[in-house]
Amino acid sequence: xxxxxxxxxxxxxxxxxxxxxxxxxxxxxxxxxxxxxxxxxxxxxxxxxxxxxxxxxxxxxxxxxxxxxxxxxxxxxxxxxxxxxxxxxxxxxxxxxxxxxxxxxxxxxxxxxxxxxxxxxxxxxxxxxxxxxxxxxxxxxxxxxxxxxxxxxxxxxxxxxxxxxxxxxxxxxxxxxxxxxxxxxxxxxxx
Numbered sequence: 436x437x438x439x440x441x442x443x444x445x446x447x448x449x450x451x452x453x454x455x456x457x458x459x460x461x462x463x464x465x466x467x468x469x470x471x472x473x474x475x476x477x478x479x480x481x482x483x484x485x486x487x488x489x490x491x492x493x494x495x496x497x498x499x500x501x502x503x504x505x506x507x508x509x510x511x512x513x514x515x516x517x518x519x520x521x522x523x524x525x526x527x528x529x530x531x532x533x534x535x536x537x538x539x540x541x542x543x544x545x546x547x548x549x550x551x552x553x554x555x556x557x558x559x560x561x562x563x564x565x566x567x568x569x570x571x572x573x574x575x576x577x578x579x580x581x582x583x584x585x586x587x588x589x590x591x592x593x594x595x596x597x598x599x600x601x602x603x604x605x606x607x608x609x610x611x612x613x614x615x616x617x618x619x620x621x622x623x624x625x626x
Contacts, residue, residue, distance in 0.1 A: 477575055477589055482573075485593075488573060489593075497612035497613070498622035500518070500526060500612050503525065503530075507525075508608055516563040530567060552573075554570045555570045556569045563601045564599070564615065565600075567598075568595070600615050
């Protein structure tokens with residue numbers, strides 16, 4: 436082989452190596468992009484689950500207050516919607532029990548190991564209006580390929596305030612819980 440042939444063989448070998456390197460780079464880039472898209476989807480899914488959980492907790496807090504007033508009226512033989520201070524601990528416990536029960540059900544129904552929890556629960560009442568404050572947090576551990584855990588979490592957390600008004604009406608003492616932020620009825624607890 437002459438010098439010119441060796442030169443062209445060297446160029447062809449270098450081009451072949453460059454082509455192989457480009458193919459490998461492109462495939463690694465595609466894998467990384469797929470993993471990034473998967474993580475972005477997981478982040479969106481955690482936020483969606485947080486929003487659904489927030490909606491459920493909002494509605495259940497009104498339902499718990501309506502049930503509390505209904506039960507209190509049955510025990511006392513009255514028809515009163517007042518959430519006075521002596522009722523606060525009972526109403527607070529009922530609301531917290533309803534919300535914890537819902538969180539346990541939600542945890543059991545989610546396949547992708549998204550964990551939702553509440554912290555900083557605070558209940559206050561004046562007359563027939565209750566304010567419930569809490570922090571709702573949902574998170575999921577990110578995984579590499581299917582099963583391998585990374586140790587990184589995607590997390591979504593916000594402080595929430597639910598303001599509910601309980602009213603009692605009619606000769607049958609129907610109890611209604613109204614969400615003061617939306618004006619919608621959350622619950623109707625018939626006696």
